[in-house]
Amino acid sequence: MSIYSERLLGVQDKIRKTGLEAAVICEPTSIRYLLNRNFVHVGERLMALAVPKEGKSILFINRLFPVSGDESFDVVYHDDTEIATEGLARFLPSGKIGIDRFLYSQFLIQLLEQRNDIVPKVGSYVVEELRMIKGEDEKELMRRASVLNDEIIAKVPELIRPGMTELELADLLIAEYKKVGEPWAPLVGFGPGAADPHHVNSDTVISPGVVLVDAGQETNGYFSDMTRTFFYKEVSEEERKVYEIVKEANRRGKAAVKPGVRFCDVDAAARDYITEMGYGEYFTHRLGHNIGMQLHEEPSVSASNTGTVEEGMTFSIEPGIYLPGKFGVRIEDLVLVTKDGCEVLNSYPREIQIIG
Numbered sequence: 001m002s003i004y005s006e007r008l009l010g011v012q013d014k015i016r017k018t019g020l021e022a023a024v025i026c027e028p029t030s031i032r033y034l035l036n037r038n039f040v041h042v043g044e045r046l047m048a049l050a051v052p053k054e055g056k057s058i059l060f061i062n063r064l065f066p067v068s069g070d071e072s073f074d075v076v077y078h079d080d081t082e083i084a085t086e087g088l089a090r091f092l093p094s095g096k097i098g099i100d101r102f103l104y105s106q107f108l109i110q111l112l113e114q115r116n117d118i119v120p121k122v123g124s125y126v127v128e129e130l131r132m133i134k135g136e137d138e139k140e141l142m143r144r145a146s147v148l149n150d151e152i153i154a155k156v157p158e159l160i161r162p163g164m165t166e167l168e169l170a171d172l173l174i175a176e177y178k179k180v181g182e183p184w185a186p187l188v189g190f191g192p193g194a195a196d197p198h199h200v201n202s203d204t205v206i207s208p209g210v211v212l213v214d215a216g217q218e219t220n221g222y223f224s225d226m227t228r229t230f231f232y233k234e235v236s237e238e239e240r241k242v243y244e245i246v247k248e249a250n251r252r253g254k255a256a257v258k259p260g261v262r263f264c265d266v267d268a269a270a271r272d273y274i275t276e277m278g279y280g281e282y283f284t285h286r287l288g289h290n291i292g293m294q295l296h297e298e299p300s301v302s303a304s305n306t307g308t309v310e311e312g313m314t315f316s317i318e319p320g321i322y323l324p325g326k327f328g329v330r331i332e333d334l335v336l337v338t339k340d341g342c343e344v345l346n347s348y349p350r351e352i353q354i355i356g
Contacts, residue, residue, distance in 0.1 A: 002036075002072070003135070003137075004034060004035060004036045004072060005071065005072040007033065007034050007130060008034055008051065008057055008072050008073070010130050011023065011025075011034065011051050011126050011127055011130065012051060012052070012053055012054070014125070014126040014129065014130070015051065015052075015053045015098065015126055016053045018098075018126070019096060020053065020095075020096050020097065020098045020121065020123060020126070021052070021053055021092075021093045021094070021095040021096055021097060022050060022051060022052045022053060022092055022093055022097050022098070023050075023051045023097065023098035023099075023100075023123040023126045023127075024048050024049070024050055024051075024088070024092075024097060024098065024099050024100055024103060024123065025048070025049040025051065025100050025123075025124075025126075025127055026046075026047060026048050026049070026100040026102045026103045027100055027102040027124070027127075028040075028041055028042075028047070029293050029294050030100070030124075030127040030128070030131070031047070031049050031059070032221075032293070033127065033130075033131055033293060034049065034051075034057075034127065035049070035059065035072075035073060037059075037067050039065060039067075042061070042062065042064075042065055044104075045061075045062040045064065045065075045080075045084065046060060046061070046062065046078070046084040046085060046088075046104075046107050047059070047060070047061045047062070047065070048060045048061075048085075048088055048100075048103065048107070049073070050088055050091050050092060051126075052093065056072070056073060056074060057072065057073040057074075058073060058074045058075070058076055058087075058091055059073055059074070059075050059076070060076050060077075060078065060084075060085075060087050060088045060091075061075065061076075061077060061078075062077070062078060062079065062080070062084070063077045063078070063079045076091075083110065083114075084107060084110070085107050085110045085111045085114065086114070088111060089111055089114040089115050092111075092115065092118060094115075094117035094118060095117070095118070095119060096119045096121050097118050097119065097120055097121065097123070098121050098122070098123015098124075098125075098126055099120045099121065099122065099123050100123060100124050101122055101124045102124070108120065124298075125298075128297070128298045131292060131293065131297060132290060132292075132297070132298065132299070132310070132312075132313050133310060133311075133312040133313060134292060134312045134313070134314055134336070135312075138222065138292065139312070139314075139336060141219070141220050141221065141222040142222050142224075142291075142292065142314050142334070142336060142345060143336075143345055144219060144220070144222075145181070145216075145217065145218070145219045145220075145222050145223060145224035146224045146226070146334055146345035146346055147347075148180040148181065148217065148219055148224065149215070149216050149217065149224035149225075149226055149346070150226070150346055150347055150348045151180075152173065152176045152177055152180070152215070152217075153213065153215065153226060153228055153348050154348060155176060156169075156173075156211075156213055156228070156230060156355075157230070157353065157355045159172045159173070159176075160206065160211065160230075160232065160355050160356065162206070162356070163205060163206070164205070164206050165202070165203045165204060165205055165206070166188040166189065166190055166193060166201040166202050166203070166204050166206075167188075167201050167202065167203060169188045169206075169211075169213075170185070170186050170187075170188045170201045173186045173188075173213070173215055174186065177215070177216075177217040180217060180219055181217035181218050181219035181220075182217060182218045182219075183215070183216070183217045183218075184215075184216060184217065184218070184223075184295055185201075186201075186213065186214065186215035186216075187199055187201065187212070187213070187214040187215070187227075188201050188211075188212070188213055189201075189210070189211075189212040189328065190204050190205070190206050190207065190209070190210065190211055190212075190232075191204070191207055191209045191210055191326075191327055192325055192326060192327065193212075194210045194211075194212035194229070194322075194327050194328035194329070194330075195322045195323055195324050195325065195326060195327055195328040196322065196328070197284060197285050197320060197322055197328070197330070199212075206232055207232070208232055208233035208234045209231065209232060209233075209234070209235075209236070209239065209327060210229060210230075210231060210232075210239060210327040210328065210329065211229070211230040211231065211232050211355070212227065212228075212229045212230075212328060212329070212330060213227065213228055213229075213230070214226075214227040214330065214332065215227075216295070218295075221293060222292060222293060223291050223292065223293070223294065223295045224334065224345075225291055225295060225316055225332065225334060226332050226333060226334065226346045226348070227318055227320075227330045227331060227332035228331065228332075228348060228350075228353075229243060229246075229328075229329045229330060229331060230353050230354075230355050231352065231353065231354045231355065232354075232355050232356055233354070233355070233356050234354065235352060235354055238326075239327060239329070240352065242279070242321050242323070242327075242329050243329050243352055244352075245273070245274060245277045245279060245321065246274070246319050246320060246321055246329045246330065246331050247331055247350050248273060249270040249271075249273050249274050249283075249319035250270065250317055250318075250319055250331045250332075250333065250350065252269045252270050252273050253266060253267075253269050253270035253287055253288075253317040253319060254317050254333065254335055254342060254344060255269070256269035256270075257309060257317070257335055257337060257341065257342040258309065258337070258340060258341045258342065259308075259309055259310055259311045259337060259339070259340075260308055260309065261308065261309045262305070262306050262307065262308055262309070263299060263300070263301050263302065263305040263306070263307055263308070263309060264302065264303050264304065264305055264306055266287060266288075266301055266309065266317075267286065267287040267288075267301055267302055267303050267305075268303065270287050270317070270319040271283055271287065271303065271319070274319060274321060279321045282321045282322050282323055283319060283320060283321055283322075284320075284322060285320070286300050286301060286302035286303070287301045287302065287316075287317060287318065287319060288300070288301035288315050288316035288317050288318050288332075289301065289315060289316055290313060290314065290315040291314055291315060291316060291334060292314060301315050301316070301317070309337055310337065311337050311338060311339055312336075312337060313336075313337045314334060314335065314336050314337070314345070315334070315335060316332055316333070316334055316335075317332065317333055317334075317335055318330055318331070318332030318333075319331065331350055332346075333345070333346040334346055
């Protein structure tokens, strides 16, 4: 039995355990995870994998996207002249059906108009909970992606030159990442730009002070992500103080990671220290996010998540302090949860670096 057949059986087990009759999965990455079929986004058209609690799954898809089935799933096509959900409506049993949160409302409404005996429930978790736990092959792919990310981040000091802009540094990084995978848009913040956690790269010219780089790539279907904060020419006493606080918060967050610990307690391990040091109001986002086949996956490492950490999960630890109009500091690493703690996937140094 292939790993993909095993994953579908895992979904069916979750469907049964949670009282569903079937689940409808639409998110392309989850379909790739289950079927080993890679789709670009099908746009406004329907793509839906219907997984019953027993029996064979069926992929309902437009004829514009031909795909071959196998022993674990069949394919039913529709075209633009047909009601897209008609086949799906005939296939689904009555009762509680898990619906992917990515199914367009137009298709859900259309489905319910055809079948008033269906009770829709949010059902994305039947796949997302499986994707949270990485298999051995996935762990190796995550490690490899992070090693490559480390190597490219190590080039930042040599890429920086006087007079360059945030956009220019981002373009140079993208060129480097394209050598090892598919880059996602890097975040580059100079000085006050780094004080915005989701800063949009601009024509701001580099000046003495903070250079924040948040970047990574997809390699062989799995993502890397890390942030390092550098200093160009000089570092002020305040910048050094904030940097050391964030570095310690990063360390404390990672030290708190082990199976059975709640995500909110991992968040608190870093957040409480930043608060204790007087900067709590300037740490304005969650501590981290899960990562794997997508850059951001469920669940979040946040103060509101009382779920527990499990062996095989991979997520970020990225505390930050952002002083509006002045500067920001973030240090981000990915961790892989082990039997009794975690493996840090990024090895690039976290000590203060002054460039130029």
